[in-house]
Amino acid sequence: MKVAMIGHKMIPSRCGGVEVAVGHLSESLSAAGVDIVAYNRSSDLDKKDGELRNVETRLVYAPRQKGLNATIYSYLATARAIKEGADIIHYHALGPAASLWMAKLFRKKVVVTVHGLNYKTPKWHGIGSLYIKFGEFITQRFADAVIVLSESTRQYFSEKYGRATFFFPNGISMEKADSYDVLERFGLRANSFLLCVSRLVPGKGLETLIEAYKKCRIDLPLVIVGDSEFVDEFKHKIKSLAADIDRVVFTGQLNKEDVTALYQSARLFIQPSEAEGMSLCLLEALWANCPCLVSDIPENTELLKESGSVFPVGNVNALSSAMQHMLSQCPAKTETRQRIERDYSWPNIAKMTASLYERVLDTNGGFFV
Template identity: 35%
Template sequence: MTTERSVGTGGSGPAPIEAQVSWRPLHIAMVGQKGLPATYGGIEHVVSETGRRLADRGHTVTVFTRTSYAAVPESPYLGMNVVPAFTIASKHLDAIVHSATSTAKALTTHRCDVVHYHALGPGLMAPLPRYLSRSKVVLTVHGLDHERSKWGSRAQSVLRLAHWVSGHVPDRTLVVSETLRRHYADTFGRDAEHVPNGVDLPEHVPASAIADLGLEPGRYVLFVGRIVPEKWPDKLIEAFRSVDRDVRLAVVGDSSWTDEFTTSVRELAARDPRVVLAGYQFGERLSALYEHAGGFVQPSLVEGLPLTLLEAVSHGLPVLVSDIPPHLEVVAPEGSDLAGATDDGGSPCRADRPGATDAAVVTFAAGDVDDLVRGLTTLVDRFPVSRVAAAALRERTLGRYDWDAATDRLEQVYLELAAGIPPTLSREAQLARSLAPSRAGTRASRRAAPTGSALRAADAVGEGAVAP
């Protein structure tokens, strides 16, 4: 059954197509996430939040999972069909094998209308439904995974191939940040659509939920994330040792196929009794860790749109972030040019400069340990007064990052594809295409199709392609 109605749109970025589309229930396959229920991993939370909302609207949502992530819940789960798919649980095979088997099930057993890939690595399978079936293909880029330092040269070659695929193969390429949208316009002349993640206003959880960790409410700095090199947990601990203040550092997270690196982080933490390694935490315990922290720190070198930062802000925490564009995009005041901007000397603008933002935000120069020490000291010294400013930042963020708005836009994209409505090309993407010939020499290596050596390295892609 089809119904003529206007589908709401949410998110930001280029103006979406304003068209009446014929609503009909669609069968949507989600590929690339590890599983449900969402515990650790940003992509899993994105699929959980948007998938259940799509199911509530009458669509069939099939989520392919890995038994290595968590026990498979009874299906349907939150209205979504949960289907295990075979994989090989190893660093370099887990993601790509699971994507291949999930794609095969989506095209045969389930015959889905839309196959939606999440992250670059799983998107390597996008040519199969794109060219061998009638299914429409959507790929959401959560970050530039080929830039993550946890991968060796062979894996990075495969992820560069996946990056090329993401810019050429899908019917629609979606991105979670404005920074990524500009990247796809510049690199591929592609009008990738900006569909940001969302965040909910959290419920109160008493501090007793984390009493066993020995953390005093309001007297610790919180880090949440996978223990991988690009998140910079080792340098964070190193910098914290130089912060002469009576507070603690809670590091929440664990290895993601990075056992050797994680061991070195544990050794660093053992040298400072103020550092608490809490491992992965979920549910109410994680919420309590956010709620009762004095401040939050995100020192990453590479991000897409970090859900952990959105969660920290939603809990009313003052934050310290590295000055990479995806962070500034979240913490900059609405309408500000701070995200992605540079000062007169070509250096990234600093969010804690006078007038740039409020007392809830401190930034430091990404990759600079000494500046991280300065930022940590400033954050801690502001504990008594920054909560008021953080409340304003929370309200601003809750208004900009909304799961219902994200689901509105996803549904619009799916229905446009089903109806054969093409996307419009933004002015920025048109400009990028018009300049493409003059840029060919300087960008040849990025725009050219991958080499045979990259294709032969296809078994090197791994879990990092799906973990944000």
């Protein structure tokens, strides 16, 4: 069975949650005996971080332009996957999935993983938002199987389209950090800073976080890990919001070991997103037994369960009060790693995905539900 992975930027890479998920899923599927070919974007070659075990990769042209990057890449990658004889094309995210009609034209089996309803975030508007909505429509109408990462997204597809989906969450693949040099590099002390790991893009609630941090006037540094592309104006806005506070630290993109060390050393992890598919950063923070404070969107609360605190999404005053309250309580690190490793194992998720592939291939005509 040969499966093409299309939709991510570059794997292996930590430039986004989709990339982390596709990288680990591809390796786990390969270990389970599935022949995986991942189609990477040429525009993101600089983001490559290491090599994948037993996973073939192809470099596909993608222009460095926000409106055309994913669109042109996904059509070119689809054409190449068809030419190279993929049995199944597995699209990741609704935008790239808009090209699946081309795969169906050549009678290819198609699986789509919905990594979130991206058009709900301020990053996408106008034609971009409409194109992602088109991807959603064509996914529910023509994909042989649809995978979702949260129960709320499964309910959405059921209620709006009457379309059955498969709930396969993201997994976790973490090891304790061997080095904590990253703390010294940014002038940090263990258990004495707040942490947010996020791409610097609209919809992640970073404005809310910085305004809340300014309002509560706490002495601990706020460390924001992550970067972005195509949104330089937004990055400038975020950094300008924090310009008058020397305690806000922007680290840029960090490697996995550095981020793990920060998770394990933070006093509090804050995830203020306005919309998510399933937050891998929150999953990683829970694995590290880091106390968590998150926005109350369903995708966060499903993952958090009773293992942290929530605040109303977008509410600066509520976030500020919650931060002060949690810090005044000196939250202890609770044991969440065991639950996370049990419920979010990549080998188990790969086994479910491989089984779904086999059932899709055995289905003749119509889409598989």
